Amino acid sequence: MIQGHLYIEPPTLEMHPVAQYPPPLSEDHLLWLSIQIQDWLLNHGSLIKDISTQTVHSVKSYPIGVTLFPTLFPRQRFQEALELQSIYNELYCAVAEDEQWILNAIEDLLPIDPLAAALWKIHQEVKQLGGYVQPISAGIFRSDYMLQDESAEADDELSSMPQGSLKQVEFNTFACAGASHANKIVDMHRHLARTGVYNANNPSEDTTDSSHLVIPSNLPRNRNIESLAAGLASAHAAYGPPQSKVASKTAVLFVIQDQLTNFNVADERPIEYALWDQDPPVPTYRLNFGDEILEDTSLTATGELLFHPPWLNAAAPIEISVVYMRAGYEAHEYDEVGVRARLRLERSRAIKCPSILAHIATFKKVQYALTRPGALERFLTPEKAAAVRATFVPMYPMDSESCAGQEARKLATDPLLAEDYVLKPSLEGGGHNVYGDAIPEFLASQSPSKWDAYILMKRIPSPFAANMLMSSVGINSGGVISELGVFGSCLWRRGADGRSCEVLENSTAGWSFKTKYQYTEEMSVVKGYGCFDTPLLA
Amino acid sequence: MIQGHLYIEPPTLEMHPVAQYPPPLSEDHLLWLSIQIQDWLLNHGSLIKDISTQTVHSVKSYPIGVTLFPTLFPRQRFQEALELQSIYNELYCAVAEDEQWILNAIEDLLPIDPLAAALWKIHQEVKQLGGYVQPISAGIFRSDYMLQDESAEADDELSSMPQGSLKQVEFNTFACAGASHANKIVDMHRHLARTGVYNANNPSEDTTDSSHLVIPSNLPRNRNIESLAAGLASAHAAYGPPQSKVASKTAVLFVIQDQLTNFNVADERPIEYALWDQDPPVPTYRLNFGDEILEDTSLTATGELLFHPPWLNAAAPIEISVVYMRAGYEAHEYDEVGVRARLRLERSRAIKCPSILAHIATFKKVQYALTRPGALERFLTPEKAAAVRATFVPMYPMDSESCAGQEARKLATDPLLAEDYVLKPSLEGGGHNVYGDAIPEFLASQSPSKWDAYILMKRIPSPFAANMLMSSVGINSGGVISELGVFGSCLWRRGADGRSCEVLENSTAGWSFKTKYQYTEEMSVVKGYGCFDTPLLA
Known part of the structure; x- marks a missing residue:
């Protein structure tokens, strides 16, 4: 049934052994x-x-x-x-x-x-x-x-x-x-x-x-x-x-x-x-x-x-x-x-x-x-x-004057502390974000006068879930x-x-x-x- | 608005000058x-x-x-x-x-x-x-x-x-x-x-x-x-x-x-x-x-x-x-x-x-x-x-014995007469049909014992209409x-x-x-x- 011009990239079953969903597929x-x-x-x-x-x-x-x-x-x-x-x-x-x-x-x-x-x-x-x-x-x-x-x-x-x-x-x-x-x-x-x-x-x-x-x-x-x-x-x-x-x-x-x-x-x-x-x-x-x-x-x-x-x-x-x-x-x-x-x-x-x-x-x-x-x-x-605030995670400005800004600059320039954060410009969409330990190096490449264009946001650690994804780049599981x-x-x-x-x-x-x-x-x-x-x- | 990687194939306006439909397009x-x-x-x-x-x-x-x-x-x-x-x-x-x-x-x-x-x-x-x-x-x-x-x-x-x-x-x-x-x-x-x-x-x-x-x-x-x-x-x-x-x-x-x-x-x-x-x-x-x-x-x-x-x-x-x-x-x-x-x-x-x-x-x-x-x-x-028969066009078998078959073989092998006919095998779809003056040459390439697999059908001359067609092969009018x-x-x-x-x-x-x-x-x-x-x- 599989033609010569097809290729199957077998799913890498990285799923945790006790995860029952989704089921493994033949x-x-x-x-x-x-x-x-x-x-x-x-x-x-x-x-x-x-x-x-x-x-x-x-x-x-x-x-x-x-x-x-x-x-x-x-x-x-x-x-x-x-x-x-x-x-x-x-x-x-x-x-x-x-x-x-x-x-x-x-x-x-x-x-x-x-x-x-x-x-x-x-x-x-x-x-x-x-x-x-x-x-x-x-x-x-x-x-x-x-x-x-x-x-x-x-x-x-x-x-x-x-x-x-x-x-x-x-x-x-x-x-x-x-x-x-x-x-x-x-x-x-x-x-x-x-x-x-x-x-x-x-x-x-x-x-x-x-x-x-x-x-x-x-x-x-x-x-x-x-x-x-x-x-x-x-x-x-x-x-x-x-x-x-x-x-x-x-x-x-x-x-x-x-x-x-x-x-x-x-x-x-x-x-x-x-x-x-x-x-x-x-x-x-x-x-x-x-x-x-x-x-x-x-x-x-x-x-x-x-x-x-x-x-x-x-x-x-x-x-x-x-x-x-x-x-x-x-x-x-x-x-x-x-x-x-x-x-x-x-x-x-x-x-x-x-x-x-x-x-x-x-x-x-x-x-x-x-x-x-x-x-x-x-x-x-x-x-x-209160209902809205319950959905907020900690966020910081990146200015050089406010207390919050100074704290953010400390977090964002320390590779260990930055791990738990994401740096976001004001642009829409996620394509311009900088994540975790990449933040200090990124900031070092920018003039500090531009840092204020960003906000620093606590990353959201998600519970484990597994699935198989299929797109133009391939099909895989994890x-x-x-x-x-x-x-x-x-x-x-x-x-x-x-x-x-x-x-x-x-x-x-x-x-x-x-x-x-x-x-x-x-x-x-x-x-x-x-x-x-x-x-x-x- | 037209990008460099596009090309426009301008429509060949073959339409009859008095045809009013469809209108010419800018x-x-x-x-x-x-x-x-x-x-x-x-x-x-x-x-x-x-x-x-x-x-x-x-x-x-x-x-x-x-x-x-x-x-x-x-x-x-x-x-x-x-x-x-x-x-x-x-x-x-x-x-x-x-x-x-x-x-x-x-x-x-x-x-x-x-x-x-x-x-x-x-x-x-x-x-x-x-x-x-x-x-x-x-x-x-x-x-x-x-x-x-x-x-x-x-x-x-x-x-x-x-x-x-x-x-x-x-x-x-x-x-x-x-x-x-x-x-x-x-x-x-x-x-x-x-x-x-x-x-x-x-x-x-x-x-x-x-x-x-x-x-x-x-x-x-x-x-x-x-x-x-x-x-x-x-x-x-x-x-x-x-x-x-x-x-x-x-x-x-x-x-x-x-x-x-x-x-x-x-x-x-x-x-x-x-x-x-x-x-x-x-x-x-x-x-x-x-x-x-x-x-x-x-x-x-x-x-x-x-x-x-x-x-x-x-x-x-x-x-x-x-x-x-x-x-x-x-x-x-x-x-x-x-x-x-x-x-x-x-x-x-x-x-x-x-x-x-x-x-x-x-x-x-x-x-x-x-x-x-x-x-x-x-x-x-x-x-x-009678209602069904009114939709029929003349059709002939291509056998060598019946009168209809003999008439068909005469029509199909004469380049001038064949012009008005189409030769159809029993297969579904139109991909295997042979049209008009191509019929005599096609038949000549086949053993006459196989001719019987075809029927000969009068072509249907349609009234004039014009339009523009667009498909993977291009866009044109006529x-x-x-x-x-x-x-x-x-x-x-x-x-x-x-x-x-x-x-x-x-x-x-x-x-x-x-x-x-x-x-x-x-x-x-x-x-x-x-x-x-x-x-x-x-």
């Missing part, structure tokens, strides 16, 4: 499962574009990385994470309307971080040019958690369910990715579960203890695509009918990275299609961040953002109701064109998802500032603040670490006082669950290290 | 449409596996060929084709139970066609080994039509709707492909239509004459995946509960070509997933034709076909209710292993989709035999026979020819007399619409010549 079983999964990914568009093959008429793509089995995760922690989301949504809506508090949190960044500087400058310019004309903002957020192992005797409990407490890795307010992939991969694991392939050694599903069985009822459903589309549709409805007399209709605009080099269309497009599938349909178009915004949109005197589809001859423009940002999160995007593009969007009457202040709230400096005494209580009731991201969708209105916040909608929109080998630092899905997964709740 | 418009389409195909799994890249953990795939625009097609002809299907279903159910009539139709083939010989031999062996134990058979058929231009002054009417009459190209009873791709590509054209991209020069959709506008109401819906799954689910239900005491449940079995070299999983898998999505789910598994059937199934003494999933340890086998054949249509598949595999399936109690006699009914010799005087009336009422395939799904029971037929279910399950350039002979989707399409009904 080579036949592994191959069968691998082909089932590849076919499923291909058929459901769970793919990454190989942009080096892009021509005007065709492009190749390959399956996104996934776990072969769902990974064990405690049911109670999963529920807790979902329940926390509405509080986190409320918190960040409020933060995003508190300009002064945000400025305090990030002002040290402005001289040294070009992205922070660009965004803050655009914010100032909007204010100088007459201010924001749209009081409503939308947010699609994602709060990422890992399990922190709380048991001292972890090694003795390998055969039982990994417990632990939820600790927040980061909070993302901008261009949150992975929702569509996560949705589809959960559907995949649920499909495989119903075929019976996961319970090869427990063929009867009628056993009294079904808590460790991979059956659909132990795999939570995921409706990310539907929920995020519903959130954007709701913002679209809140915008109301076209204000401009020349516009034919209103539409949502996805602002994306270059359409021709954007490898992750499989994560963005499903939300766009789901908007068209609303009843009535929510028209949705997309433009590249930068040049296409400048070429194909215009602002009316009263701030309506008009989209002039380049393929329509002499047609009425379309008025943009909601600008959904899936680009503009890297400093290099803010060249002169990028700045002008973002300024046009921010000055418009369109509802931004998110506003520029909500964007800035994604910076690690804001995450750190929320850990400071009294910060949460500024925005939340004491009960809610100890793994999972990250649970909970999506929130919300809509809020800036108060007349210019700093209060009325939350109009606040929902937990779904979740993503990603897994990597325990010895891999990065959760990069693109590089094939991070794999989409489904929690097996027990 | 380069921007073309690129925009191309990217919309590629993203849609990637996101919906409308892809072909590039099996040369298959490893155990990954495989690349590329978009299937599609038309950029829907192609004009007369609404009345489309309806006629759908309405004819129930008559064609009835006809072929009856043919498939008339062993003697089938033998008469194909007996000249048996000494010279290895596939026909292999199938007939298996049929004889089943009868010698006690006969068929399952009186019910299922069929998923597809009747393919082209429009025949009936107007003498066709050249003067290029700007109007292409009319014509429906003529049958072939009738397929076995492993009919394309249903899932067709379903998804219709969804794609309907999606693009609602974005407004097709009516660049007619931005207002409120015009009084909307008959030529590409708007969803002019694009028929397609529910192939749902309908074919419903047909198989219905056969599964007709089978009833497991007969074997050791079996845990019943399931549908897809018999497919080698899982690792099967590039067209995107056409098969959606039907499998749709079966699992039935309420209650219809368990569905797949095995390669040949070795996997022999290794992983067994027959009980009373004929139940048991599937022993190779990945289940010591589990109860699964009893197969329906065998859905998507392999076994090429002579080389009937080596010793293939023959034993097919024999096991045919001897089993499972409902075959289709039976071996229904499989043989797909041969062109049967299509020809139905054109002979009185043949249709043997199976249908005169009214129904005159095109479309083929409409109508899917039928049916279930029938062999009468106690051993030759009558009781039709239990008979439905028109959907359709496919494929288009190629008018100067390309083959409608091969795999080679990138044939493109999936949607009729723009006018």
Whole structure:
């Protein structure tokens, strides 16, 4: 059955001998499962574009990385994470309307971080040019958690369910990715579960203890695509009918990275299609961040953002109701064109998802500032603040003046102490983090005046779990670490006082669950290290 | 916006100057449409596996060929084709139970066609080994039509709707492909239509004459995946509960070509997933034709076909209710292993989709035999026979004895006369046909004793239509020819007399619409010549 041009890389069974899950697989079983999964990914568009093959008429793509089995995760922690989301949504809506508090949190960044500087400058310019004309903002957020192992005797409990407490890795307010992939991969694991392939050694599903069985009822459903589309549709409805007399209709605009080099269309497009599938349909178009915004949109005197589809001859423009940002999160995007593009969007009457202040709230400096005494209580009731604080791990600024900064510099420059920490820049995503004993050397290579751009965060030691991962880099098995991201969708209105916040909608929109080998630092899905997964709740 | 590694092959606008549809596109418009389409195909799994890249953990795939625009097609002809299907279903159910009539139709083939010989031999062996134990058979058929231009002054009417009459190209009873791709590509054209991209020069959709506008109401819906799954689910239900005491449940079995070299999983898998999505789910598994059937199934003494999933340890086998054949249509598949595999399936109690006699009914010799005087009336009422006969074009056998055969040999060996004909072997699909003036030379290269394996068929001159096609081979525009395939799904029971037929279910399950350039002979989707399409009904 295996052809000559195939190769099998036999799984290195590094699993702890007493780990019972996932069960060891025969080579036949592994191959069968691998082909089932590849076919499923291909058929459901769970793919990454190989942009080096892009021509005007065709492009190749390959399956996104996934776990072969769902990974064990405690049911109670999963529920807790979902329940926390509405509080986190409320918190960040409020933060995003508190300009002064945000400025305090990030002002040290402005001289040294070009992205922070660009965004803050655009914010100032909007204010100088007459201010924001749209009081409503939308947010699609994602709060990422890992399990922190709380048991001292972890090694003795390998055969039982990994417990632990939820600790927040980061909070993302901008261009949150992975929702569509996560949705589809959960559907995949649920499909495989119903075929019976996961319970090869427990063929009867009628056993009294079904808590460790991979059956659909132990795999939570995921409706990310539907929920995020519903959130954007709701913002679209809140915008109301076209204000401009020349516009034919209103539409949502996805602002994306270059359409021709954007490898992750499989994560963005499903939300766009789901908007068209609303009843009535929510028209949705997309433009590249930068040049296409400048070429194909215009602002009316009263701030309506008009989209002039380049393929329509002499047609009425379309008025943009909601600008959904899936680009503009890297400093290099803010060249002169990028700045002008973002300024046009921010000055418009369109509802931004998110506003520029909500964007800035994604910076690690804001995450750190929320850990400071009294910060949460500024925005939340004491009960809610306590619930949020329970998910925090110790975080430090890296400045040279504050006590916390001085302590952080001591921790980060000592190879032994640094072991338990991770150094994070304010950038979104995990690609720029520096881990453990690599921190002192990294800092030594940077001018100390730039250290303030980072925060130092305690690493989260996870309980043991095992799985097999399959991606473009190979297929293998071993100890793994999972990250649970909970999506929130919300809509809020800036108060007349210019700093209060009325939350109009606040929902937990779904979740993503990603897994990597325990010895891999990065959760990069693109590089094939991070794999989409489904929690097996027990 | 166009990157260095891209290349644009500008469309050769070969369209007739008065052709108004599709409208000429600017380069921007073309690129925009191309990217919309590629993203849609990637996101919906409308892809072909590039099996040369298959490893155990990954495989690349590329978009299937599609038309950029829907192609004009007369609404009345489309309806006629759908309405004819129930008559064609009835006809072929009856043919498939008339062993003697089938033998008469194909007996000249048996000494010279290895596939026909292999199938007939298996049929004889089943009868010698006690006969068929399952009186019910299922069929998923597809009747393919082209429009025949009936107007003498066709050249003067290029700007109007292409009319014509429906003529049958072939009738397929076995492993009919394309249903899932067709379903998804219709969804794609309907999606693009609602974005407004097709009516660049007619931005207002409120015009009084909307008959030529590409708007969803002019694009028929397609529910192939749902309908074919419903047909198989219905056969599964007709089978009833497991007969074997050791079996845990019943399931549908897809018999497919080698899982690792099967590039067209995107056409098969959606039907499998749709079966699992039935309420209650219809368990569905797949095995390669040949070795996997022999290794992983067994027959009980009373004929139940048991599937022993190779990945289940010591589990109860699964009893197969329906065998859905998507392999076994090429002579080389009937080596010793293939023959034993097919024999096991045919001897089993499972409902075959289709039976071996229904499989043989797909041969062109049967299509020809139905054109002979009185043949249709043997199976249908005169009214129904007349409706079917109206779709026939002249067909001839190629034997050396009959008058028809002698006439055919005259036509086929004369380069001038042969121009209007196509020579077809009994094999399924169009890849082995010989067209027009290539026929005499081809026949000269074959021993005249083998000519009888072919039938000669009048070519169908189609009215002019234009479109742009995009596939892995490029993007271009020009005159095109479309083929409409109508899917039928049916279930029938062999009468106690051993030759009558009781039709239990008979439905028109959907359709496919494929288009190629008018100067390309083959409608091969795999080679990138044939493109999936949607009729723009006018």
